[in-house]
Structures are given as C-alpha cells and as structure tokens.
Amino acid sequence: MTDYDGTLQENHEAAIAEATDGVDFGNYIDGETVDAASGETFSPEDPAVGVALADVARGDEADVDRGVSAARNAFDGEWGDLTAMERGDALREWAAALRDNLDELALLGTLEVGKPLYAARADAETGIAFIEYYASVAAAQEGRVPDVGDDSFAYVREEPYGATGQILPWNYPILLLGWKVGAALAAGNTSVTKPPEQAPLAIVRAAQLSKGILPDGVFNVVNGYGDEAGAAVSSHDGLNKLSFTGSVPVGREVMRSAADDVTPVTLELGGKNPFVVFPDADVEEAAETAAVAGLYNNGQSCDSGTRLLIHEDIETEFLDHYLDAVADRSVGDPLQDANQGPLCYREHLEKVEEYVELGREEGATVLAGGERPEGDLSAGYYFEPTVFGDVTPDMRIANEEVFGPVQFVMTFESYEEAVEIANGTEYGLTAGVFTENASRAHRAAADIQAGSIWVNQYFGTVPGTPFGGFKNSGIGRECGKDALEEYTQDKSVHLALDDPAL
Structure with missing residues (x-):
C-alpha cells in the first residue's frame, strides 16, 4: 500500500x-x-x-x-x-x-x-x-x-x-x-x-x-x-x-x-444511548471511556454513548478528565493517524451543524468544539468533537439522534432519576453504566430499557452476543x-x- x-x-x-x-x-x-x-x-x-x-x-x-x-x-x-x-x-x-x-x-x-x-x-x-x-x-x-x-x-x-x-x-x-x-x-x-x-x-x-x-x-x-x-x-x-x-x-x-x-x-x-456514571465510579476511567463512546467513528454509530448522565457530586471532576480526553482527539486526514476524519457526506454534515445550532438556541452551553475546522480540512466534511453542557432532559438535543461527534452532559441526583432520564427517549439500543457497586450495576442493567448494557466499559458487541434494540430502536x-x-x-x-x- x-x-x-x-x-x-x-x-x-x-x-x-x-x-x-x-x-x-x-x-x-x-x-x-x-x-x-x-x-x-x-x-x-x-x-x-x-x-x-x-x-x-x-x-x-x-x-x-x-x-x-x-x-x-x-x-x-x-x-x-x-x-x-x-x-x-x-x-x-x-x-x-x-x-x-x-x-x-x-x-x-x-x-x-x-x-x-x-x-x-x-x-x-x-x-x-x-x-x-x-x-x-x-x-x-x-x-x-x-x-x-x-x-x-x-x-x-x-x-x-x-x-x-x-x-x-x-x-x-x-x-x-x-x-x-x-x-x-x-x-x-x-x-x-x-x-x-x-x-x-x-x-x-x-x-x-x-x-x-x-x-x-x-x-x-x-x-x-x-x-x-x-x-x-x-x-x-x-x-x-x-x-x-x-x-x-x-x-x-x-x-x-x-x-x-x-x-x-x-x-x-437508531439510538440515543445513555452513559451513566454513578458517584462511586472510577471517574477518570469513566471520563476517558465516555470520550471514545460518543466520538468513535465520528459519532456515526447507532450505539454511540451520546447522553452523558453524571451524578452531580462528581460533575466537576468528570468534566476535567473528560474534556481533556476530548481535546486529545485529533481531527485530520483519515489516511494518517488522526482519531477522527470527516463525516460521511455533505448533507449529513449539514444535519449535524443544524443540531449544534439547535443546541445553542435551546440554551445549552458549548463546552468544546461546535465548529467546522478551517484550513486544509475545509474542503472536506469535517466537524470538531463537540460537547454541550447545561443540557436538560426535555431539550430536543437530549432526545433526537444527531449521529455525529456531539455529546450532551446532564446531571442527576438519585438512582431513580438516573434511570428515569436514561429511559426517557423513544430509543432503547445500548447503555453504559459506570459503578464499583455490583448490586447497583445489576439493578441498573435490569432497569434501563436497552438491548445491550455495558458495565465499566463501552462497545461490548462481539461474535456470540446478541445485538438489537428495545422500543423504536428495532426488532x-x-x-x-x-x-x-x-x-x-x-x-x-x-x-x-x-x-x-x-
């Protein structure tokens, strides 16, 4: 080659x-x-x-x-x-x-x-x-x-x-x-x-x-x-x-x-998949995994972990590690060593841009990215890894599938609230759960409505494990x-x- x-x-x-x-x-x-x-x-x-x-x-x-x-x-x-x-x-x-x-x-x-x-x-x-x-x-x-x-x-x-x-x-x-x-x-x-x-x-x-x-x-x-x-x-x-x-x-x-x-x-x-981080989790590991979960393949995955549900007590610590991990992701020529290339086609890029603008209009805060890169990359369909904070569960950006390199940070106070937010969309494909408590992990796996639950990891589909969705995520x-x-x-x-x- x-x-x-x-x-x-x-x-x-x-x-x-x-x-x-x-x-x-x-x-x-x-x-x-x-x-x-x-x-x-x-x-x-x-x-x-x-x-x-x-x-x-x-x-x-x-x-x-x-x-x-x-x-x-x-x-x-x-x-x-x-x-x-x-x-x-x-x-x-x-x-x-x-x-x-x-x-x-x-x-x-x-x-x-x-x-x-x-x-x-x-x-x-x-x-x-x-x-x-x-x-x-x-x-x-x-x-x-x-x-x-x-x-x-x-x-x-x-x-x-x-x-x-x-x-x-x-x-x-x-x-x-x-x-x-x-x-x-x-x-x-x-x-x-x-x-x-x-x-x-x-x-x-x-x-x-x-x-x-x-x-x-x-x-x-x-x-x-x-x-x-x-x-x-x-x-x-x-x-x-x-x-x-x-x-x-x-x-x-x-x-x-x-x-x-x-x-x-x-x-x-489709999927609008929750990534739930409980307060007893290994926060640094969860944060680094979250960046990969939502931005791998440019977020163009039905199983992307796009809705980051973080317990309010660890939000600041999580964001410190997570935003560093997002910043470390390189955008560039996919024939080289970049983590992230362009989106697949022009119309899809335009759709992602529309959702980012919608997030701004809805009052969410851009914590990272939010723009097309300039220079040599401007000829292609590139978009920066983007993170929104101050997102609430009722916003469209928290419910509709963007299918791009965009993640949305929300917080929760209790286990019950985390499950309610996690299940609060028409989708039910995958979910990530980060906790060191075995009982909480098993209960969350049972309570979250999704076809695949990944505990203290993300992307666990291998030959031999069934993959598919609940609700509007499929049959x-x-x-x-x-x-x-x-x-x-x-x-x-x-x-x-x-x-x-x-």
Whole structure:
C-alpha cells in the first residue's frame, strides 16, 4: 500500500487511483459484475476532499428482479443442496479471501466513509470474524426433539427462508455485511444486498471476492439509491425475509413495504444511548471511556454513548478528565493517524451543524468544539468533537439522534432519576453504566430499557452476543446465534407411533 505523506489532496488523489484502478463497480448478480439495466451510474464522494470516487451502477427495480431471480435459483439449486458443514466451508474460504485483501477493503472503507484507516481495517476484520463465527455456529444447529409422550414422536426442523434481502447502512459497510449476509448465508439462505449509496465500493469488492467460492447467485449486490433499489428490495414479493439497519423513519417504511407480503423483518434502527456514571465510579476511567463512546467513528454509530448522565457530586471532576480526553482527539486526514476524519457526506454534515445550532438556541452551553475546522480540512466534511453542557432532559438535543461527534452532559441526583432520564427517549439500543457497586450495576442493567448494557466499559458487541434494540430502536437480534434464528423458520413434524406388539 502507498505511503500517504503528501498534502491532504495529494494523499487522496493517490489513494483513489490505487483503490479504484481496474475495478468495475457494477452490480454483482449471478456471479458476474454487470451494468445496471438502465445503463445509468452514480458517483459517491470521498468526504475528506469532496471529490468523486468512481462510477457505480445505479440499480433499480429491474436489477433487483434480476438479483432475486438469481438468488431463488441458487437456493433451489446448488446452495440449497449443501449441508451446513459444506456451507460453512465455503463461507470460511470466502472469509479467507477477504482477509487476503484486507488492505484493499480497508482503504475503500476509508475513502468512502471517511473513517481512519486503522478503524476501517478493524471494522473489516470484525465483519470477517462474524462470517467465520456464523459458519461454525450454523454447523452445530441440530433442531429439537420435544417429549410428546409415548404415542407420538415429534421433531423440529430449522429451515432457511430462501431468498433474503439485506439493506445496509453506510457507517460500517463490511462489518454490517458480516453481521447480516454472513448470518443469512450460514443459515442456508441466499442474498440480495443493497449497499448504501454513500459507501458501496467495499461491498462490491467483497462480493467480487466470492467469485468461484460461493455458487453463482448465492450473494448478489444491487447498488443504487434508497428510493429506487432499496424500495424495490423491501417490497419484492420474491424475497422471504428482510433485514435493515438505518434510521427509524426509513425502518418504518421498510416494515410497511414488507407488510404487504407478510415478509418478516429484522430492524436495527437508531439510538440515543445513555452513559451513566454513578458517584462511586472510577471517574477518570469513566471520563476517558465516555470520550471514545460518543466520538468513535465520528459519532456515526447507532450505539454511540451520546447522553452523558453524571451524578452531580462528581460533575466537576468528570468534566476535567473528560474534556481533556476530548481535546486529545485529533481531527485530520483519515489516511494518517488522526482519531477522527470527516463525516460521511455533505448533507449529513449539514444535519449535524443544524443540531449544534439547535443546541445553542435551546440554551445549552458549548463546552468544546461546535465548529467546522478551517484550513486544509475545509474542503472536506469535517466537524470538531463537540460537547454541550447545561443540557436538560426535555431539550430536543437530549432526545433526537444527531449521529455525529456531539455529546450532551446532564446531571442527576438519585438512582431513580438516573434511570428515569436514561429511559426517557423513544430509543432503547445500548447503555453504559459506570459503578464499583455490583448490586447497583445489576439493578441498573435490569432497569434501563436497552438491548445491550455495558458495565465499566463501552462497545461490548462481539461474535456470540446478541445485538438489537428495545422500543423504536428495532426488532430482532443480530450478532449471536440469535441471528441464525432470525434467518430460519421452525417446522414441527409429528409422527403417530403404533402399538409395537407383533
């Protein structure tokens, strides 16, 4: 890989040339890279410098139809005939091919999302690990034999749905590919995947790297915009299961579309996640963790710890450590060693700026950041790590998901007040709890309405632990063996047993 030691513009011009040279970013259908049926393309941008990356096939309903047909044929054919062990072998071989091309996938992730190169590499590695995990767990799925008495024998088969659809978000392309497509294929399904229009490149390459490993038609990728290709996936009557990660409003539209055909859906939606620090916590550790929890990936994570709920007795001590940790985070070229690159695209930057202005209007105090950086970074979609103090639970900024590098500090007086504030939004995805008291930790984990509770740490999702939300944060679970259950349906078989007497 090239050493990027020039100016920001020079670095990215060289990186774009390296990452896209000789690559056709068409749709990947039935084992081939193909143009969109319309012949149209679109061009996602490198958010660090605001320039086009590559031409990408602009798929629509016709392309989704073709992908669904290929997926259904593969399910009815070679893929459907394989055992779980044989599918697992194929998935592990694909994972090995992805690992062999990890540098390429990481570079594409940095260029299209704006995340630092080390973070893009870690995301891709984790996504690959999920594919390997699902391949192993699926081979151990054995169905069930319930006890139904002496006059009958019953067993439960776990069968795949068939052709399935995955609509992926832009913040973690390869990671979420591993979460969703890995589970779908390991369970015996086939896939039609719609990448995010802002970040389709790494997903297309991952699909191309499956050539000759996965049978043709098992994994299909249709690029395009949400209201064209995405809507066609969510409403297609040839898909038997859907999975979507994204915003609550779009998740509702996906669910409405799927309802017409009673298609089951898994939805992983937004979060406005509390990070609760009780007075007995290790304050310095909690403060340093809080800065990472809310600012990692530029805050562009559904599980970001954005609402910092700090006991009033330790607020001053916490802020001293926390604001130092925020100040230590560098903003710059994601191809270098910066902690934080640009936001993913221009419209998203503008949304974050609007929320920061709203915070000022609501009377909150900017404790750090709050502006776009100047100089060389002004050509990209950068925003400073930003912290608001004097935030109250009734403010919009305390309830609405910003999805950017912005955190909000609130205080509480009692355990009951902390739980009330923590649960006081429409979301329920994740929560952080910092305390040295084991009883308080367990009680908070039970009382806070969220799908994942992380105690004295943040970000604890690894292969084997289910991930998903309460309330408007979604339906269903991913990441653990639960994900395989999302992609299979139970079939009960009952056999009458006659009298064995001769």
